[in-house]
Amino acid sequence: MVQPEVSSAAPVRSRGLMSVPKRFLPVIATFVVFVATFGVGSVRYEGFASGQVMANLFIDNAFLIVLAVGMTFVILTGGIDLSVGSVVALSTMIAAAALQAGWPVWLVVLAVLASGSGLGLAMGWVIHRFGVQPFIVTLAGMFLARGLCFVISVESVSIKDSTFRALATGSIELPGGVTITYGVVIALAAVLAAVYVLHLTRFGRTVYAVGGSESSARLMGLATTRVKIGVYVISGFCSSLGGLLFSLYMLSGYSLHAVGMELDAIAAVVVGGSLLSGGVGFVIGSVVGVLVLGTIQTLISFEGTLSSWWTKIVIGALLLAFIALQRVIVRRT
């Protein structure tokens, strides 16, 4: 029999072992796994460990980062936004069509951002006002946005505007000969803004509160209505901003752009440690999530000889490896 006295003072204190709060663990775990994978890639493939490959990860995923940022807000409140991919396509379409029609660039940018945010507002309002599940409303929004693309033009429209072209092809030289695009800068700015809003404003804290318990948040007298609608506006805004970045990336508007990108965005957010049930997660996690997905893509293209089906299988397997490792790390600590 164990003597109660033996371990008398011991049991209470052991909770202090982790200096990082538990809620950061998933993000850190994701990051660790990301770095590890990158390391594996560097060992395996020649030319993988270059700064430019890392920079390309950002260049090629700038729009997805912005989408994931918006999606993080929505998911933090326990909602979901399936419309983001279509809104990206719609944004590229509006931008291309408007530029073709000779609108000035500033007006085009404004129009795109306004239409995305407006659609977000409408969806948020329906979700809140009529108590309809976000899934249906944003799915309808997804149909609508994609449908509007076709209404504008079935064919793809090239962007010939010189400002857009300059922005798209221009690059910023970083020390070490690494170049990034303006899109990356905009995406990172969006991330910073999101972190600020989520952690340093009342709106942001209310987002977390609503996700934790909407009824409690309401009883606590918080502005739940504003937040519940607001997150969809933010997501709509981010989608259209992402759409602008995408039109820079593609220099075209096309109604079949970004098909299924909503799933990428959701996956990035969830891989980054956010819970779909709401209230738990960080924007930074979502960014790392995007990088993870991007790394998987990069690994695939560096592997270079996978057949089409093995490509899919390997993507699935790598995704699994990521989340399984992440779970292991979170559980161990």
Next chain:
Amino acid sequence: GSGGSGDAGSPSGNAKGDDKITMGFAQVGAESGWRTANTKSIQEEAAAAGIELKFSDAQQKQENQIKAIRSYIQQKVDVIAFSPVVETGWDAVLLEAKRANIPVILTDRAVDSDDTSLYKTFLGSDFVEEGKKAGEWLKANAAGAKNVVELQGTTGAAPAIDRKKGFEDAIAGTDLKVVATQTGDFTRSGGKQVMEAFLKSVPQIDVVYAHNDDMGLGAIEAIKAAGKVPGKDIKIITVDAVKDGMTALAAGEINFIVECNPLLGKQLMELAKKVVAGEEVPPRVVTEEGTFTVDQAKTELPNRKY
């Protein structure tokens, strides 16, 4: 069938003295049997020509194709080839390739760029022409038929747009009229579902024009279920000429198929060697493709590989 236009290149490397040419090929995806045949042809012919092939599947996403091309630039391949998902939006990445001095060959579909120096040549079919061929045949063999229903490919997809356009142009000014048109997403079940609905809502259907064989095969099922005889009661025209389509054609269930040849591999490898060697190549190389009637199908069918 495919045929090489140039002479077979020697399999022993290129002029620059590299022991082996490396080609980066960014495929759209593997969304259809046609595409798979296309991929297979390229892989096989690359091996036969002694070209090292780096292959990537973009899962139908243009951004993935762009990423793949970027990574080829990084990996300093000798030549890049790809089938553009869509014709717009390639300027930036092609410019990068140009700056890196890597020649680019387009297959399957052109890109819409003012700067034609961005790529060396374009090897592929002409979708508008395919639609036209279908229309022309119908005009010549209409025999009193009037009402055409059209099974479109995926809305917004280039082949769908062009095959529709070519067909419309060809039948313009005749008695022939497209009375209903709807997308069947290039799939058999799509074609079947749409055709089922047409058979009930369109009073008189004389001709089905399907943008690919698969939708046509789906339509055949629907027509049979409605108690009609495909190929007789309702004429069927399709594009592609994959094996299943040719079988149906030989059986008289399809009346006419316009070929869209996926076996570009050999021509592509020849072009690649020339391009790498710095030789002049024509800016546009059209793949050899024909059309098949029922009788032609019967003779051609045994040779069909895909």
Next chain:
Amino acid sequence: MKNRLLWPVLALVALLVLNVVVTPSFFSLRLQDGHLYGSLIDILRNGAPTLLIALGMTLVIATRGIDLSVGAVAAIAGAVTCTYIASGGDAWTGMGLALVLCGVLGLWNGFLVSVLGIQPIIATLVLMTAGRGIAMLITEGQIVTVDSPTFREVGAGFVVLPIAILISLAVLGLVALVTRRTALGLLIESVGVNPSASRLAGVRARTIIWTVYVFAALCAAVAGLMISSNVSAADANNAGLWIEMDAILAVVIGGTSLAGGRYSLTGTLLGALIIQTLTTTVYTIGIAPEITLVFKAVVVIAVCLMQAPVRIRVRGVRGKQGVPA
């Protein structure tokens, strides 16, 4: 619950009426080669796979989960069967093989969710991506066409009514019977509403979650057989593409909350029928492909607004009836 089903029913009726107005012969049925033939039959037959998958999805969603992999699983089922038949095998064995393999895939999903505790959406995303690759691996990227009368029956056959819908309705009846006559329904709902309370009450949450994922995969497998049987070919790429979205939408239209808990099988049936009717409507009334999606969006919004528990709070009465001091 009963009341909430009124609105989906009305939505369905409204869609049907729209069809009749545009195509007066829409309701007409005739006997063709010993089976019924008409638009309504098409709706039932083409809606059968969605309904079946939505049934599995309903139970998964009731446990607070979601299964994105059903489309890929359906593709695998078709691929396995057709490849087996094409290589000279017997149709029944082929279908049996497909069911077994898909059952294993369901076990896999259930393992990731209930044992490893990975969030369902991401756990099933793995199979959604890889599964299609597996299906293509099996068919080598080709469309495998088969000519097997037995196999044809599953998706395209008739016993007066399409066999596909008979299968789906039979599964619906079975699920209704099993979940309502045994305690499975109660346990599934309790796990969905409050997992930790259920665990403390001794509910085998893990086993239940595991079971629903296997069931969903089996439903998807049968649906996949229907899809490929309908055209006598396995198209690893396109079979069941995005059907998970349709299935989830059917469940949600039917009034089951994605947050888990109470579910309605009748609602799911209605939801699946609404979705298929919508698709058929688009074809029948000749909506141009370019505006199809806009049309769908409008209908989906209309359906969900109709059934929404409108939050109009009646506040006017206050004050008028104030009790005199």
Next chain:
Amino acid sequence: MTEPVVDMRGISVEFPGVKALQEVDFRLFPGEVHALMGENGAGKSTLIKALTGVHPLAAGQVSYAGESVSFTAPAEAQAAGISTVYQEVNLCGNLTVAENILLGREPRKFGRIDGKRMRARAAELLARIGLHIDPGSVLESHPIAVQQLVAIARAVAVDARVLVLDEPTSSLDADEVAELFRIIRVLRDEGVAVLFVTHFLEQVYEISDRITVLRNGQLVAEHSTAALSRIDLVSAMLGREMGLLEEIERRSGTPGQAFLVAEGVGRKGSVAPFDLEVRSGEVVGLAGLLGSGRTEVARLLFGADKADSGRILVDGKPLKLTGPRAAIEAGVAFSSEDRKAEGIVADLSVRDNLILAMQAARGWARPVPRKLADELVAKYIELLDIRPADPDRAVGNLSGGNQQKVLLARWLVTEPKLLILDEPTRGIDVGAKAQIQKVVADLAAEGMAVLFISAELEEVVRVSDRVVVMRDRHKVAELDGDVGVDDVMALIAGGGDHGLDKDVEKAVVS
């Protein structure tokens, strides 16, 4: 007296199928502590929610500070100066303690939230109610009692004219209650009107100036506390005489075999290894202060948390506790103190909730026959006086006390050999509490072993044959039979130092 600050007239509130309030009048004056009394389901919480704009009124009028108002959301009531602690802890478990206290009124610098000042301010507010926990810790990680205190800290953080407290003390023990009352008195003296709901009569008489009694959604009486004797209060609440309280002086004195024996069971970071024996036919009480480790002991015995030392014997045979199911199969049942998170299955009906554990034990293939279920439900609705007596109503729509009764019934129907009850009488009214105590005593007399945990020391001492005392996550004593409350109290408090602050601090601040 002056004008009332809150004057509610002819208030009616209806839910589908229930008239929760019918023409109730209620007045609250500045500078008074007003106790709102009534049985479970009488409509107390509903009246509060009608005041703060959570529920729309079917009829009636509210005036606040002399003006007619109609709040449409709790935020409006809060902005107008009505600060409320609702009955169930309504905070966000995913956020930190500091955030929960200051959400919506965070200190800001240049428009952005000043985290440092926020934590400092939260620590200050916590200290004010005698709670020393890390404001940066996540709320979820604290037991329900601590959460209740945090909710109180949030409510008293603002300068309100009206402070509403709906059963704030249901999980608290004497020390915290004393601390809370000290604060209430200070506020009252500053002119704040305090509305207070509790089922503890002593607390009513200790703190309140006036009492309003509701019964079945109707106003029964409004009195000054001094003018209403306990007997009268209770009969006003129940609508009948009350005689039960004295009857449960039951001490069978014939406990049987040891049913469960814990040897050196403990878990790092939660409770030190302890020995415990529970015999069939006896009630063992667990006493201790907030955070002393009682809940942890219960969870270890049930397998809800895994022990990392020691072993458990059931009926003399070692039991491998892999989880709750293993415990249930061995005849152990456990009713958690956190009824919202770990107890009720809110969307399911009373019937389903009641048979859930029984059903889980039978397995899915053998459903509880409808007839048996109906019999059981009818029996327990009657025995525990669950209201409304409608088996098909969703449990989430029941009043707090009635939810608790359903939970208790859930375990009683499984007829376990050992029943572990963690705060089974939390939020239960006087009448029903006596009823529950009697049920427990009867079950023990029939041979069941019971482990009884309650924050109310009197109750523990009254129902238990033996009292085990916990302090600072250690078992410190085991007292037999006829101990008095004072004896236990002395042990709980330990070497004389003020137990609460230190213990909680040690437990929570990491």
